[in-house]
Each structure stands twice: as structure tokens, then as C-alpha cells.
Amino acid sequence: MHKLWAVIRREFVARVRTRTFVVATVLGPLLMAGLMLAPALLSMKQASGRHIVIVDGGDRGLGRTAPTTLRSKFPERYTLEVVVFPTGETERLDSLISRIDAPSEATGAPIDGVVVLDPEMLAEDRIAYYGSNVSSMKDMSDLRRGLRDAIVAERLSELGVNLSLVQEASRPFTLTTERVTDGKLTGESGEASFALAYAMAFLLYIALLLYGVQVMSAVVEEKTNHINEVLVSSLTPFQLMFGKILGVGSAGLVQLGLWVGTAMVLTTFRAEIASLFGVTEAAVMAVPIPTVSPALMAVFLVFFLLGFFLYSSAYAAVGAMCSTMQETQQASMPVTLTVVVGFLMVFNVLGDPAGSMARIFSLIPLFAPLIVPVRYSLNPLSIGELLASGISTLIGVVIVAWFAGRIYRVGILTHGKRPKIKELANWVKAG
């Protein structure tokens, strides 16, 4: 026990003293602050609006209805100007296009884009748009929705429907969402709990890979430094491997703790912090910040630890097979891919957190560590299901750790060519 403790302590200190650890621990909160402030800053910037010119080349009155529908949806965003001329006059169109994103003394302020309502194109259900902002997904979808309303209205009136009836019928409504957990209102919007699920999935994914690879490089490092023989003469491979995993793991938990801690401080004082950057309180509060229940914290922690043990022992085995860091890049592929698959599975689960797919994947030890916390954040699992996932993952951890330990034991003293599958099997079988 004393020896194991010595290994854990050494590994922990070695991790925490590295520059990368310090940098990542400091940069994490900065990144979080950025993520919190950026949407608010962006939405403030977007309020500056767009100047769009609509060229109406036809005689169907679209030039009148389109600005109305656009403005009714996004009153602050669009400054609209309607110019009527036949679209055949390409010179006038060209002169308009030349003003896009280019201010000049002759023509005045720049414009952001030109919508061309050309009768021939409309006949083919097409509208042209020239603009500096065509790569902005939000602008394009706003524009499409605004124009679609105008077109629909136009088509309906063409079919003999009264335009005011159309407007009345297509009056928008808002769907307000609020999450209910255990029969109680949480005061949390659906958006917020989704954001939390995403954040957790990312955090788990990054942490599993980051700390797993750290274990692997620590193992390879000991091989390349030829220190294993001294260690193995007084420590069992088990003590060595788990000391390493626990050392890296505790350094990881400290880092995660610091990140989560700063995240909590940041969200509590976000209004004050925002005002330092000139962001209005309203804009910051509009960004959804989820609340994290103690139960969710516990589930997250337990499954993170299970996942960490599972993947880091697999990574330790990979490290033991290799003699250089370059080799590990290729050899660790199967492990890394498994984590990636689990991460991709999360998106499936996000769509239907209580579906059969989600239930099945929660029972597979390789994926449960990523899936279960995410599911729990969206829709708490029953105790029975949690236990089943936890136990099956624990069994998975024991199996993977057993195999990893057998490979590790032989691997750390073997140099030269990486073993083939058959040789690995011999390593596992060896007495």
C-alpha cells in the first residue's frame, strides 16, 4: 500500500508540474468565459442590422410584399430598399452589386446584399441573392423564411385567397419549453438542458482521451527511459500500472475540479463579469446556463471515473506494447476510435434519450461512461437502470483492466518490434 502510494504521488507530482498542465488548467476557464461572453457579444453585434436592396423586375407586386414579410419577422435586422426596374437592365444591377461591401463617395453607404426578383426565375421557383453575407447560415435562413412568406402569400392570392386572411392564418406563435424532473418544474428551458448535455458529452470525451493518452505516454516514457527494470524488481506490475492510472487520474480530477469550480464562479457572477466587457446583463442572461443537480454531479463523477479506469488501462496496455511515442499513434487507434464511436453515439441519444438505442448503449461498458451522464442530464434514469449500467460498466472495467494488466506485465520489459495479435494472446496467457 505504501509502495502504491509512492507511485501515485510520484505520478501526480510529475503531471501537475508539467507546463501543459498549468497552461491547460488556466486556459480552460478563459475558454469558458469566452464561450459565455461570445454569444452575447455576437448577438449585440448582429443588432447592427443589414442593408439589403430588393430589385423587383416583375409586375406581380412581390417588391411590396417581400419587405413587409421580412420586416415583420426581423424588424431590427433589415434596412430594406426597394428598387423597381426590369432585370434585363444588367447595367443597373451591376452598379448595385458594385456597392456591396464597398463604400464610395458617389453612392454613399455600402449595402450588404441584393435580392433579385426576376419573373423568369420566379417561374422556375428561384430567387437570386448577391451578398457579402452568403456564408452566414443565420442570415440566409432568415432571408429564406422572409421571402418564403412573401411567395406563399403571392401564390395564395393568385389562387384567389384573400391576402388579409392569409396573414391572419399565418400569425406566428411561440412554443415555450420548460423541463420537468420528478414531477417538479426545474425552471430550466429545454435549450439549457440540451446545452448541458452537449457540454458534458464534450467534457467526458475530451477528458477520457486526454487523460488516457497521458497514461499511455507515461508508460512509454518509462520504457524509453529504461526505468522499468528497477521498478519491477520492487513493485508488482499491478502496483505500477494502477499507481500510474491513479496518479494521472487524480491530477485529472484536480484539473476538472478547477474547471468546474471556475465555471460555477463564472456563471454565478456572469452579469458582473459581462459588464466588464461592455456586454449588457440582458444579453448575458439570454444565453442559457443550465443548473447542475447534485445527483447529476454524482452520476457524472461515477461514470467519468469508470470510463477513465476502463480507457486508461487500455491505453496503458497500448503504451506497454510500444517502444516509442510515434508507434503509439498507430497502436492506440482502436482505443481512440472506440471513444469516438461512443461520442458520436451521444448525438443519437440526444435525439431520443429514453429510446431503446439509448437504453442498449447504456449497458455496453465501452459506451456507458459517455452515454449515461448525458442521458441523465436530459431525463434522469431509474435507479434500476443506473445500477444495471454501473454494474455492467464495472464488470467491463475489471475485464479490460485484467487483460491490460497481463499485457502490461510483459510489455514493459519487452523492447523492439510491436507484438502481433497472436503474440499478445501469448502475453495474456503466460503464467
Place this chain on the structure above:
Amino acid sequence: MRRGSDSVDSGRWILSSVKTVFLELNVSQSVISVDRVTKRFSGHTAVKQLSLEVPQGSVFGLLGPNGAGKTTTIRMIMDIIRPDEGRVTLFGGAGTGRELSTRIGFLPEERGLYPKMQVLGQLAFLGEIKGLTRSDALRRGREWLERLGLGEWAEKKVEDLSKGMQQKVQFIGALMHDPDLAILDEPFSGLDPVNTMAMKDVVVDFARRGKTVMFSTHIMEQAERMCDHIVIMAKGEKVVDGRLADIKAEYGKSHLALEFSSNREQAAPILQDRSLFLSVDDYGGSAEGEMAHGVDGDTVLRALVNAGVGLSRFEVVEPSLQKIFIAEVGGDAAITAAREPGDA
């Protein structure tokens, strides 16, 4: 009658118990006992039916050319690898090398330290995994660093040390917990003469305190000066085993050590004369030769003087270990070494 048979029985009993005690004494005197051990690696046998006994308090040399199986033998003694056949017993069967690691100091052939760690922190860790408490390990580490002239380097990172200094640190790591047995694999390789002397002093001092030392080397002069017991291995097998003095006596005083002062070239035909010498190691200014049977020193001396060779040394000696080594291992050594450069 009855009393008579009783006394015979009791006599037998005494005899047998004396024998048992004697045997037990004999066993407990062996700190390391290797019994018919064999180890094979994919298709080649690194160690073949090897048996050896390392007596309590001895300085034991495990000699052999590269690839003879020395390191494999040491790894099996330390329980780093398991023998395919045979048995290793330490301290009369108290446990495996790892279980007894608090009583054993081990310097492996593969030297390594954590490059980014501070020297003292490294020693503290090495002491801790040998069962010392951290504070004790730190204290001892500091003392040893002072003793070996590395006191100023205690807070430096290992990677800032020269190779010789790193090897000293490793030596400290192996011996700082004051074990009863030190197993040192090629302890002096890669050291300059000054550091070699410093390390030799440490080992000699260790042995003087009644502790047992086993070390492997292929440098015969070192073994000759330090060891009282030796085993010579070649191609995984033991070729010589015993007390150094006995081995030398067995080879007898049939060797001549010569040093020339003038007319060196006149000596050549005499040295090459197979009726006088069975073999000669010619070093130019000096030579060591094994005389043929029936030839005595006088005959050779007369021949050399008659030829006009000037001599600054003429001595009938026991063979040097180098000579015994070459005689036993012979040219095979080079072949084995070429086949197995890693000294498996």
C-alpha cells in the same frame, strides 16, 4: 542388548541430526541458490541447466562474454522473468526477489531514471518503493549524495546530470535502503576510471560489513581483484564455478609471466615453440604463457637467456582470470556475442 541397540539408535540419531543441522547451515549460508535453471526465448536457449550458489558474505562474480546469459540469470534471480525449468531460492526460501526487495539492492543492466525529476525526489521515490518511509528516504538520499560528492546536485533535474553522475545516483538508489544482498549487473560499465574507483570503494565497503554482493562483468581484472567466488558462463552454460583461489590453484603454477627489457624479437621463436608453451598471450612488452607438460621454468629461462633476450620480469605464477576465461570460453565467445548483441 536393548541398551546396546538404544545407544546405536541414539548414535544414528545424533549423526543424522548433525547432518541435518549441517545441511541446514549449508543452505542458509547460500544467499542465492539457483537450481538447474533453464530459460528459452523464441527458439534459442539463453540459460541452460544453470546451477550456482552464492555464499553468505561473499563477493560473487558472474562472468562471461556478451550474450552468455548473465543478465537473463540475474533477471530470473530477481523474479523479473520466470525460468522455464528449475528453481531460484533466495535467503533459504523466504520469498521471491520482489517480495524480498527490501533486503535486496538491484542495479539492472538497463540503467534509467526519470529525466524530469529532481535528483533527491528521485532517490526518495526509489527508497520508498524499497520500503523506506519518505522522510527516511530523503535523509538517506541526502547523506549518500554528500558521500559521493553530489550534494550540490540534489535539487537539480536528473537530465542535467552527466552520465557518470546519473550512474552514481542509480547506485545510491540500489543501495540506500541498506540491503543484505546487492545484485549489480555490469556495475562499472560506462564509468570513467575515477568514478569506477569511487563505485568500487562503495561495493568493497558494503561487502566489508558482512553483506553479500553478486555482480556480473566481462572485465576480468575487476573480477579478479574483487571477487572471492566466480562463475564463468558461456552460451548459457556454466563452464567454471568455485572459489577464485581454488580455481587458480587447479590451473596450477604452470604459467609464466614475462616482461621484456631488450631484444624482444629474439623471444618470438621461443614463445611460439609448442614444445615449451601450450599457449601464449602476447602483449608486446609483456607476455603470459602456459608451459607444456614436463617443462619447468628453468628450461624456458635458459632458452631466453641463451637467445640474448633482456628480461625485467620472469615469474612462475597462477594463471590470471583473463587467461582462464579465454581458455574456457575460447573463440566461441565472439560467435555468441555476434549472434546475441543484446546480452539476453
